[in-house]
Amino acid sequence: MRSxxxxxxxxxxxxVIAVFPPVLKPHARGPxxxxxxxxxxTVWGMPFEDRLFKDRxxxxxxxxxxxxxxxxxxxxxxxxxxxTWHAAGTGPEVMRVMVxxxxxxxxxxxxxxxxxxxxxxxGLTDEQLNVFPPALLDALRIDGKLYALPEDSAQFGLYYxxxxxxxxxxxHTDDPIGYPDATWDWxxxxxxxxxxxxxxxxxxxxxxxxxxxxxxxxxxSFFAQxxxxxxxxxxxxxxxxxxxxxxxxxxxxxxxxxxxxxxxxFGLSQGTGPDSRFKNGKTALYMNGSWMxxxxxxGAPDLDFAVAPLPHGRAPAILCGSxxxxxxxxxxxxxxxxxxxxxxxxxxxxxxxxxxLRVAPPANLDVVNSDRFKQTSGVPKEGGTGYEVPPMPAARxxxxxxxxxxxxxxxxxTGKAPGFIPTSLYQRKLEDEIMAMLxxxxxxxxxxxxxxxxxxxxxSVHQHIDxxxxxxxLPPAIRPGTETPS
Numbered sequence: 001m002r003s004x005x006x007x008x009x010x011x012x013x014x015x016v017i018a019v020f021p022p023v024l025k026p027h028a029r030g031p032x033x034x035x036x037x038x039x040x041x042t043v044w045g046m047p048f049e050d051r052l053f054k055d056r057x058x059x060x061x062x063x064x065x066x067x068x069x070x071x072x073x074x075x076x077x078x079x080x081x082x083x084t085w086h087a088a089g090t091g092p093e094v095m096r097v098m099v100x101x102x103x104x105x106x107x108x109x110x111x112x113x114x115x116x117x118x119x120x121x122x123g124l125t126d127e128q129l130n131v132f133p134p135a136l137l138d139a140l141r142i143d144g145k146l147y148a149l150p151e152d153s154a155q156f157g158l159y160y161x162x163x164x165x166x167x168x169x170x171x172h173t174d175d176p177i178g179y180p181d182a183t184w185d186w187x188x189x190x191x192x193x194x195x196x197x198x199x200x201x202x203x204x205x206x207x208x209x210x211x212x213x214x215x216x217x218x219x220x221s222f223f224a225q226x227x228x229x230x231x232x233x234x235x236x237x238x239x240x241x242x243x244x245x246x247x248x249x250x251x252x253x254x255x256x257x258x259x260x261x262x263x264x265x266f267g268l269s270q271g272t273g274p275d276s277r278f279k280n281g282k283t284a285l286y287m288n289g290s291w292m293x294x295x296x297x298x299g300a301p302d303l304d305f306a307v308a309p310l311p312h313g314r315a316p317a318i319l320c321g322s323x324x325x326x327x328x329x330x331x332x333x334x335x336x337x338x339x340x341x342x343x344x345x346x347x348x349x350x351x352x353x354x355x356x357l358r359v360a361p362p363a364n365l366d367v368v369n370s371d372r373f374k375q376t377s378g379v380p381k382e383g384g385t386g387y388e389v390p391p392m393p394a395a396r397x398x399x400x401x402x403x404x405x406x407x408x409x410x411x412x413x414t415g416k417a418p419g420f421i422p423t424s425l426y427q428r429k430l431e432d433e434i435m436a437m438l439x440x441x442x443x444x445x446x447x448x449x450x451x452x453x454x455x456x457x458x459x460s461v462h463q464h465i466d467x468x469x470x471x472x473x474l475p476p477a478i479r480p481g482t483e484t485p486s
Contacts, residue, residue, distance in 0.1 A: 038069045039333050040092035044078035052356040061340050068336060086110045091328025093337030097148055099322040103425040111147040112327040117338040131366045133408045136322055139421040148326035149345055150363035155407050156221050156319045157307045159278060159286040164207060168196060180308035182406055186251060189311040193261035196284035209261035211274040212287040214438050216431040217319055220422055222248040225313030231424050236477035238430055238461045241454035249441060249450035256445055264442045291359035293400050297390040306399035309406040316418040318407035361404045368408055429464045433457045
């Protein structure tokens, strides 16, 4: 998802090594003259990502682990590849995993438990574990066990066009809007979106006050801010059709129908979608993920924009995603796989991830809260004209990256960080149903009552769960409030 939103990077190995020189630390190996171990390291993504994963990580680990040969593989359909390997009783030593696939992979026995490695010789100290945002580790614990460690923490934020807000405030000096920040709530967002919307004499939109792509992340973000929980404690009942879900859909409806500040886009984003509207200076407030920052910098270098944390509802919840590092349960050299994962989550490798891709902060609080997070190097094009990866000078940090710290650090008033990762054994099914529901509901928000739309989502998810349980020889789940299986 994030990869497709970024312009492809074309880098040569020499450039990457020069820009991101590996910090080599010795790791214990077998006796001198031992046979060379071959481990498999798998990722998905676009070709430009080889500059990090292959040249920085695979070759870098070989340099610090004498006797190890890393077979780097990038696959277009990584889920299919993992399933095929698992069926054949084999698998890679180091697997990059999507958090939405994590629970299903654990249930299927695809991932090696990591607790014995973490707590054993050559494991991680409490201090090293504490660099991970606690909410990320909590989301990964299944029956108290960890089967992967987080690589990053992509976030949803509120992009804003500074010039459009400045122009409005210059005219309305008695009641300015000001730039969004962490103090904004839903009411402030709605009011600003309404006031920033501009139409011509015929009623056609000239400036969109608010915009976002129609998919599951916006709904899940507002749902959590309204105090909603996606799942029951046992993970067999979705609570998406709770009052928080209704409140979320009603808020979306108000933006579209009552205020006219949001005109949902239902077509394919071929130069006319929400991201293009914002890039072309036609949108004042725009919700999207952290991965869009370098995209806008490359595609619209003169756009004066910044990003703020999402406006809060009852709770200051910030939806995050994550990529993970795991070991196949069938890997031949699991100890060496763990050794590479331990190396990958060290500060230097985490910092290199941010410095290279800048699409999501690393899942490392020491790096995120350090000066290393405040600027990135950029990778110049061959010939020295322009950049393949735009640099972020320190002067840009307040506008482009400072907002990312908010979700990952505890708030003084709650003691908890706002960031959360939605996970469940049936998370993919739920998110697919949310997406389909939103596409239908937002086309005619006055046609279907929110409760009815959400009940349909829950019914479909519950049917899927019970069918899956039946295939495993299990009875249908007993939903809360019922005495017999549904």
